[in-house]
Amino acid sequence: KRRIGILTSGGDCPGLNATIRGVAKACYEMLGTENVEIVGISDGYYGLIHNICKEMSPDDFSGILTRGGTILGTKRQPFKMMKVIGDDNVDKVKNMKKTYQDQKLDCLLTLGGNGTHKTSKLLADEGLNVIGLPKTIDNDIFGTDVTFGFHTAVDIATDALDRLHTTANSHSRILLCEIMGNKAGWLTLSAGIAGGADIILIPEIPYDIDKVCKSVQKRSESGKNFSIVAVAEGCFDKEEAKMKKKERTRLRQEAGITTATNRIAAQIQQKTGLEARVCVPGHMLRGGSPSAYDRVLATQFGVYAAELIREEHYGMSVAKVGGTITANKLDDIAGKTKFVSPDDQLVQTARNLGISFGD
Ligand code: F6P
Numbered sequence: 001k002r003r004i005g006i007l008t009s010g011g012d013c014p015g016l017n018a019t020i021r022g023v024a025k026a027c028y029e030m031l032g033t034e035n036v037e038i039v040g041i042s043d044g045y046y047g048l049i050h051n052i053c054k055e056m057s058p059d060d061f062s063g064i065l066t067r068g069g070t071i072l073g074t075k076r077q078p079f080k081m082m083k084v085i086g087d088d089n090v091d092k093v094k095n096m097k098k099t100y101q102d103q104k105l106d107c108l109l110t111l112g113g114n115g116t117h118k119t120s121k122l123l124a125d126e127g128l129n130v131i132g133l134p135k136t137i138d139n140d141i142f143g144t145d146v147t148f149g150f151h152t153a154v155d156i157a158t159d160a161l162d163r164l165h166t167t168a169n170s171h172s173r174i175l176l177c178e179i180m181g182n183k184a185g186w187l188t189l190s191a192g193i194a195g196g197a198d199i200i201l202i203p204e205i206p207y208d209i210d211k212v213c214k215s216v217q218k219r220s221e222s223g224k225n226f227s228i229v230a231v232a233e234g235c236f237d238k239e240e241a242k243m244k245k246k247e248r249t250r251l252r253q254e255a256g257i258t259t260a261t262n263r264i265a266a267q268i269q270q271k272t273g274l275e276a277r278v279c280v281p282g283h284m285l286r287g288g289s290p291s292a293y294d295r296v297l298a299t300q301f302g303v304y305a306a307e308l309i310r311e312e313h314y315g316m317s318v319a320k321v322g323g324t325i326t327a328n329k330l331d332d333i334a335g336k337t338k339f340v341s342p343d344d345q346l347v348q349t350a351r352n353l354g355i356s357f358g359d
Contacts, residue, residue: 002027003037004309005053005105008070009044009112009119013137013149014290015298016111017064017071022302023109023133023309024061030310033058039103043073044112045119049092051099065295068288070111077115093126100128107309111135113147114337117317121334124315131305132317132330137286140184142336143328144319148298152291153180154190160281161195161228168226174216174268174276176229178261180285185232185340187285192230193349199227199356201264203234204340205347206241207358212264213271215356220274229268231261238359300325 004027008016027036038056041047064071100108100123107129110120113136124130134141137153157179168175177197181187185202192200199215201207216227237260240248257263265276290298301318304325308316316327317334340347351357 001035001037002031002106002309003039003104005039005041005048005100005103005108006072007041007044007048007108007110008072008074008135009110009116010074010076011113011136011286012069012074013135013286014068014152014288015148015294016069016074016135017067018290018295018298019111019133019135019148019302019305020071021061021064022299023305024056024058024302026303026306027309028058030306039105040072041099043075044116045092045096046075047073048099048108049090049095051095051102053099053103065299066289068290093122096123097126097128105129107131107312107314109133109305109309113138114141114335117141117330117334120317121330124330129312129314130330131308131314131327133301133305134317134319137187138181138184139186140182140338141317141333142338143317143333144321144338146297146320148290148294148301149286150187150190151293151297152288153187153285154194155291156285156288157187157191157230157281158194160279160284161191161197161230164228164279165196165226168228171275172225174227174229174265174272174274176231176261176265176268176276176278178231178233178259178278178280178282180282181232181234183234183339184337185235188230188232188235189340189344189346189350192355193346193353195228195230197228197230197355199229199358200350201229201235201260201358202232202340203236205342205357205359206236206238207264208238209264209267209271209358211356212358213268215358216268216274217272220272229264231264233259233261235260 042052134147139150164175179188
């Protein structure tokens with residue numbers, strides 16, 4: 001019998017349940033239902049630390065392909081969170097290993113982003129059989145071209161940009177849409193292109209506000225009465241780019257700036273005299289049913305993880321590279337982040353289309 005533990009950790013995203021289902025169905029299919037026991041671990045590493053587990057049955061994986069969120073629950077940063085609730089004297093690594101042993105697991109599947117992968121590597125180094133699966137709307141996991149959740153979020157952000165076009169046009173306004181992505185600009189770049197943004201601002205290409213305003217002005221002078229700006233939540237200007245994050249945050253706080261997007265909107269209004277508004281879809285980008293693309297990707301990732309389990313090939317993270325589903329060693333990818341290169345072909349595509357990056 002093979003006992004497989006599975007958890008989802010970090011921020012949720014569409015496709016987590018589709019992946020869980022893919023793993024389970026493929027394990028039952030390839031190894032035989034009678035030879036597989038799946039243990040669902042609640043709320044990510046928090047459940048692993050506190051042994052909050054549930055025996056799953058094949059029925060638990062039925063009807064969840066289309067469901068958003070995660071049937072297992074998730075939590076962010078278990079270590080910091082436990083500090084907050086004064087639980088910090090718990091030896092988390094020791095506890096996680098103990099749960100793994102007490103539950104008699106043969107392996108542990110961790111569905112998560114960069115933080116999750118760091119902990120997965122730590123557990124693999126401690127001798128646990130771990131397989132990571134790359135989820136995040138940010139698409140910033142090193143070693144994979146794409147993560148599940150990303151394309152659904154691109155679709156939702158694109159829809160937001162589409163809708164902003166008509167209202168911006170009606171009111172002759174500049175509409176800024178703040179798009180998630182943490183420190184990476186993948187989501188804003190893709191949605192910006194798909195949603196026909198006129199200006200795209202991402203952390204990897206620090207902007208100059210005068211150049212941003214110039215682009216807006218130029219469009220206005222050419223007879224276009226509105227502009228759409230796709231702004232990555234993590235973006236900053238060229239001056240801020242020279243600073244450490246702490247310094248940047250301090251200066252923003254002192255100046256009463258809540259987000260870069262709000263500041264850019266105020267600066268555009270002040271410098272161009274055009275009316276500007278901010279729209280923040282926020283967590284809507286992470287909610288709801290996965291797109292068809294993500295259902296396929298999540299299923300492929302899940303099935304590949306089941307194949308790794310069959311081969312007892314651990315210490316890996318599933319990936320898609322150049323159209324092929326494969327896996328990277330956790331050692332090679334944990335602790336690294338995939339950023340947009342300013343020379344990326346997609347950036348060039350946007351530039352050749354006349355989209356400004358404000359640089
Ligand atoms: O990593 C996914 C993500 O949605 C980022 O794009 C964003 O910066 C962050 O999570 C938001 O985190 P939280 O859900 O904890 O507010």
